[in-house]
Amino acid sequence: MRQAAPVNWLATVPLRALVGARWEWAIRHLPRAGRVRARLPNGSTLVLCSKGDDWVSNQVFWRGWSGYEPETAPLFLRLAARSRVTLDVGAHVGFYALLAGLANPAGRVFAFEPMPLAMERLRRHVALNRLANVEGIPCAADDRDGEADLHFPRGNPLPCSAGLSGEFYTPWAEAMDRTRVSCVTLDAFVRERRLDGVDLVKIDVEGTEAAVLRGACDTLERFRPDIVCEVLAGTYGGLDELLRPLGYSFYVLTSDGLVRQERPEPDPRFMNHLFSTRPIGDL
Secondary structure, three states: OOOOHHHHHHHHHHHHHHHOOOOHHHHHHOOOEEEEEEEOOOOOEEEEEEEOOOHHHHHHHHHOOOOOOOOOHHHHHHHHOOOOEEEEEOOOOOHHHHHHHHHOOOOEEEEEOOOHHHHHHHHHHHHHOOOOOEEEEOOEEOOOOEEEEEEEEOOOOOOOOOEOOOOOOHHHHHHEEEEEEEEEOHHHHHHHHOOOOEEEEEEOOOOOHHHHHHOOHHHHHHHOOEEEEEOOOOOOOOHHHHHHHHOOEEEEEEOOEEEEEOOOOOOOOOOEEEEEOOOHHHO
């Protein structure tokens, strides 16, 4: 239900004050159009903007700063606060990149997003938050430099799901479009920018997580960053072989905290995982 911002304000702000995050119908059917502000635990204010087309901003509007992926956002904010360099791969409109930039003004954040409208919105968010330490990179991360087809739902220029894996989207092939995008390996990017000390990587790429990490082998070997990664059914092959030799342990991010796994495997309820070489007490 798209509305002009003044009308949307009347439809959403008073209702939010009354029901908060308790009324699922409102959250699903009254998407926020306009500015969204949320105070972070460190006192910074996260600012987002939406045209009623952004599920992330809508969750933050109704539920607060950690309302989007509540099992992941608080841990990510904590890790980002001490990260010298954060790489956000599959940044969408920049929610996690913004958290990282606001968590540590002295750190640097690079947000990789190949969808044009998502990148446009991300850069708008960076400007709204006055974050000189966050840079949008308009390309996909992969295991090779060059170009590839990006698959996304037809008729949705700002989808929550888009990726390079045609195999992942096979069940929905008739409803998908694709466009050609630039690709870069994280190793090449780190070398080109002469980055010394990547401490945190977030990966949300709908099926090519292992390819992203294969393109970051040198970066992983040198820096052993913490990795927050979506793990989906049918797409997690190769993660164990890539990370275990480097000393990584594997955890599911759940509503009850970190749950150790023997190897990265999908969870029926929680999509995001943490891969880390540090003792759990240091996380």
